Amino acid sequence: MIALDQLRSSPNALASHYSRFRVSERLLLTGHSHQAWPDVAVEGQLEALDDAARHVDAKWDRAAAKAEEVAAGFRTWLGDPGAEIALGASTHELVVRFLSALDLRRRPRLVTTDGEFHSVRRQLARLGEEDIEVVRIAAEPVGTLAARLAEEVDAGTSAVLVSMVLFETSRIVPGLDELATACADDDVELLVDAYHALGVVPVSLPAMGLSDAWVVGGGYKYLQLGEGNCFLRIPQHADRFRPVVTGWYAEFGELADEPDPRRVSYPTGAGRFAGSTYDPTSHYRAARVFRSHDELGLTPTLLHEVSRHQVGVLMHAFDELGFPEDVITRDRSVTREAFAGFMALRCADAQDRKDALAARGVLTDSRGPYLRFGPAPYLSDDQLREAVAALAV
Structure with a gap:
């Protein structure tokens, strides 16, 4: 240790x-952008290759087990042991699935800041060209950012999107619990980007008042997991959402009852936001790195x-x-x-x-x-x- x-x-x-x-x-x-991988990461890379060579298309049960290890690792870093976790190669693809689940026809308004990372900034800018109202609040002064976002929440707002830590300045955004309350009062979804928090600041979603928030992030930075290891933490009320961008992996497991056979079915929990066939090597590597953290006492x-x-x-x-x-x-x-x-x-x-x-x-x-x-x-x-x-x- x-x-x-x-x-x-x-x-x-x-x-x-x-x-x-x-x-x-x-x-x-x-280190805030891409940390070195521990040497044991190669063991995960090679295990992925060996499983593919030995089991060919039957490798997917083993890959699924690695994916669950990665999800469990993220639960630890989020301080939320019961969290439902959807995995993706990038935060962008997960944010797109989230956005596609919102009722933007009825509530065509999104509130965010001018300090969000480019994956959100660019996507929202493009949506703004398609009759979606995108409200950008100045990130500075950071001390009042959450309160100023809360003031913009109204009955026409579908979601608020904000970072836990601002990617340009490293400033921690205070008051997200109060923003979460304001969103809940108006039935508005809150998406929090925790990428620049995990591994460097204490995170416990329940203690931070973010139990009902959607939380996105990944392990490319401080967690040393390398590319292809991102997550969307799903709140308990997510089962009422039907993402338009949906992969066929969402058909795995127990599906929700659907009376109309012409209507696409979804499972409960994180599977609702599942994607499709992917390269599982990233999960093998991440699972081994998470075990390395435990071995070294990190x-x-x-x-x-x-x-x-x-x-x-x-x-x-x-x-x-x-x-x-x-x-x-x-x-x-x-x-x-x-x-x-x-x-x-x-x-x-x-x-x-x-x-x-x-x-x-x-x-x-x-x-x-x-x-x-x-x-x-x-x-x-x-x-x-x-x-x-x-x-x-």
């Missing part, structure tokens, strides 16, 4: 478990502590550089606890600075005016300081 102080030293005690990604040799500060509590410490190291290292605020700055209006898993620096030349850092061997990324430094639990404190110091070169 790994202890927090072992993850601060050089070399980091976890680094040897990520040797294929050479994390001890490289300054990979893209619990939600520990990884939250690691993230809070590492982002604090990055912020302190940046502050010591003494950049003028009109050149490059970070948000100091709130405490460290208001941020999730990365440090966002605002500057006019974010893309150029990202490219310059890459030329010096420091991998970061940029989103609009924000240069983002994303740590990961396999990096040492010295690596974090070295990465930030490269800004001054």
